[in-house]
Amino acid sequence: MADPQRGAGEAGGRHEQNAPDLRENCVEYSIFLVDANASNDPLKQLSRLDDLRKTALQLANSLTADYIWQKGLFTLDVVTEQGNSFLRGITDYGDSIEDEWLIVYILREFSKVQPTAWIRVYDADGEFxxxxxxxxxxxxxxxxxxxxxxWINNGRLRIIPHTTEDGTKTRLLALSDALRVIKSTSDSLLHSEFIEAEAFYRLEKYPGHIHKSIHHSLVTIPRRLVHVLRQTPKAVAPAVESFYLRDALDLNTLLSSKKSHTFPPVDLVTVSVKFTRVLFAQLRSQRFEPPAPWAGIIQRVKGVEHTHLEMGMKLTCGFEIMLNNVDKADSREARAASIIVQDLEEDGDSVLPTDEQIRSWRDAGRDDDESWMDINYEDFERELSGRQGGTESQPNPSFGDATTQADLRKIVSRFEAFLNDENAGLDGAEIDEMDIDDDDDDGSEGMESDEDDEDEDKAVSFDEAEFSRMMREMMGLAPIELDVHDVPSKSPAARENTKAIGRDEEPDGDDLRKLTAELEAELNEHGALKLDQPRDRALTQKGKGKGSGPESSNDDEEADDEVDIDYNLAKNLLESFKGQGGMPGPAGNILGMMGLQLPRDEDDDAGEGKKKR
Incomplete structure (x- = not known):
């Protein structure tokens, strides 16, 4: 049976192609049994692989018993390709990148209890x-x-080194050759603690993050849906996805007055529903006009009841869409919910839970704090500097969780390192050999353009220090104070060339200064160069409190200056990234070069039910 998560024309040599046909938002993992003492009998090998599969699935189930997968589950099957029998699984993690890293964590933990297991994991981007x-x-x-x-083995990241036998540097290592190296000289594989620490950085929050990623919220939904959720609580994932990805046909189903709905807005009950944070954010952030049966009910309530009813309306509509398309769904939970609905039609409303039964359920009234969805820029500024705000008697809450704080500081530190790279010259960023286009299609035309470029370069004078200063001002970084004696002197030829250019191109120098002034004026108009806003606010707040000695005042001002640098850099980066509107742009490109990816942000004024801090 063909795997729907693979390309249609895929052949067997998948490991030789670095997963080119793997669908986006899917992760593939393979487990090979490498044991010198194992029997060569194919039947015994398959039996042992099946035992390993059961052990891995038991471990995954024990770690994720209460977890709600965004789309696909952790799964393994015994396969045979090119004479090699091994375990393979593919999981579609949808919009939840955390599911991908949870799978990596499961695989790493499994390798600790099965030292003979050698594991590969990759996605559409390759070796992520x-x-x-x-x-x-x-x-x-x-x-x-x-x-x-x-490879992952015994809880460690192992890398097969490049040898002279591999030929050219761009030669692909075949899977059979990789397994041969592992079987014969596994000790030759590289193990770097630095590489491993960076590669497994996102795993530090597990297993605790599995429970922290769950979010309970009170919603008002029909009693019939309460019954279905009680039987299949994990069906909330395909239901939210159905609502989140709804199309015009789905809306026609919801808005049609002729079609009878499975969950009409009658006999409504307020109950706590378990989501993941990703699922809850997807449902909460959506703007959706209530269908006619719900509109009148929602308009009659205000405040918290309105929020519960609006969330319940969205969830109910998601279940309606999911059940209407259940024949095309590849979700086990969606099919299970459909069976529950069919049984409910046969048994009638007598099986529905009563109010007393609902109140007796565990976490029936649980409503978790939603502040993790909000950003307070004062906390944002404080966390960037690593300082603790507030006083001992009135502590301030932290901005986000520990992972968010670490990622935020990593963005700032990497960008500062990028701008402060003393090894970078006029040639700009270093280009790897793999990125060099060696096509000869343009031939002589390319040679002519190169000659023209050389002539143009001779007539251009570039002030690297001035460009660096402007770049640092735009990004909110403090200027670098350079000692005159540290600046390398130009060669006599360079000085003479510069003087000649200066005499011949004075009008162009005036134009450049004029253009720079206009650019600076425009940036000032939009607030890009206003670096004293956080400090002004901090000084104003300190002015309202009790006075302190001159020494402490000076210390506070110095600390505020440090905060301003990181605050403005991160704030300008985030605003520039948001201004791209989901399209490619300078901020996204620069962060991508540093190995950083930011999630999309919703509109500033989206969601009228957001809590304000």
Whole structure:
């Protein structure tokens, strides 16, 4: 049976192609049994692989018993390709990148209890573990050479080194060759603590993050839906996805007055429903006009009851869409919910839970705090600097969780390192060999353009220090104070060339200064160069409190200056990224070069039910 998560024309040699046909938002993982003492009998090998499969699934179930997968589950099957029998699984993690890292955590924990298991994991981007560790990788390890080289064994990240036998640096390592190296000389594989720490950085929050990612919220829904959710609580995932990805046909189903709905808005009950944070954010952030049967009910309530009813309306509509398309669904939970609905039609409303029964359920009235969805810029500024705000008697809550704080500081530190790179010259960013286009299509035309470019370069004078200063001002960084004696002197030829250019091109210098002034004026108009806003606010707040000695005042001002640098840098980066509107842009490109990816942001004024802090 063909796997729907694979490309239609895929052949068997998938490991040789670094997953080119793997569908986006899918992660694939393979487990190979490498044991020198194992029997060569194929039947015994298959039996042992099946035992390993059961052990891995039991471990996954024990770790994720109460977890709600966004789309696909952790799964393993015994397969045979090119004479190799192994376990393979593919999971569609949808919009929840955390599901992908949870799978990596499960695989790493499994490798600790099965030392003879060698595990590969990759997605549509290839070896994404190496993408996380891009800053500490050796130069020879690139997307053109990493196929079948990265393995997880006994809880560690192991890398098959490049040898002279591999031929050219861009030669792909075949899976059979990789397994041969592991079987014969497994001790030769590289194990770097630096690479491993970066690659497994996101795993530090597990297993505690599995429970922290769950969010309970009170919603008002029909009693019939309460019964279905009680039987299949994890069906909330395909229901939210159905609502989140609704199309015109789905809306016609909801708005049609002729079609009878499975869950009409009658006999409504307020009950706590378990989501993941991703599912809850998807449902909460959606703007949706209530269908006619719900409109009158929602308009009659206000405040918290309105929020509960609106969330319940969205969830109910999601279940309506999901059940209407259940024949095309590939979700086990969606099919299970459909069976529950069919049984309910046969048994009648007598099986529905009463109010007393609902109140007796565990977490029936639980309503978790939603402040993790909000951003307070004062906390944002404080967390960037690593300082604790507030006083001992009145502590301030932290901005986000520990992972958010670490990621935020990593953005700032990497960008500062990017701008402060003393090894970078006029040639700009270094380009790997794999990125060089060696096509000869343009031929002589390219040679002519190169000659023209050389002539133009001779007539251009570029002030690197001035450009760096302007760049740092735009991004909110403090200027670098350079000692005159530290600046390398130009050669006599360069000085003479510069003087000649200065005499001949004075009008162009005036135009450049005029253009720079206009650019600076425009940036000031939009507030890009206003670096004193956080400090002004901090000084104003300090002015309202009790006075302190001159020494403490000076210390506070120095600390505020440090905060302003990081605050403005991060704030300008985030605003620039948001201004791209989901399209490619400078902020996204620069962060991508540093191995950082930011999620999309909703509109500033989206969601009238958001809590304000």
């Amino acid at each position: 573990l190496l993408i996380e560790a891009a800053n500490v990788l050796p130069k020879w390890l690139s997307p053109e050479t990493d196929q079948n080289r990265v």
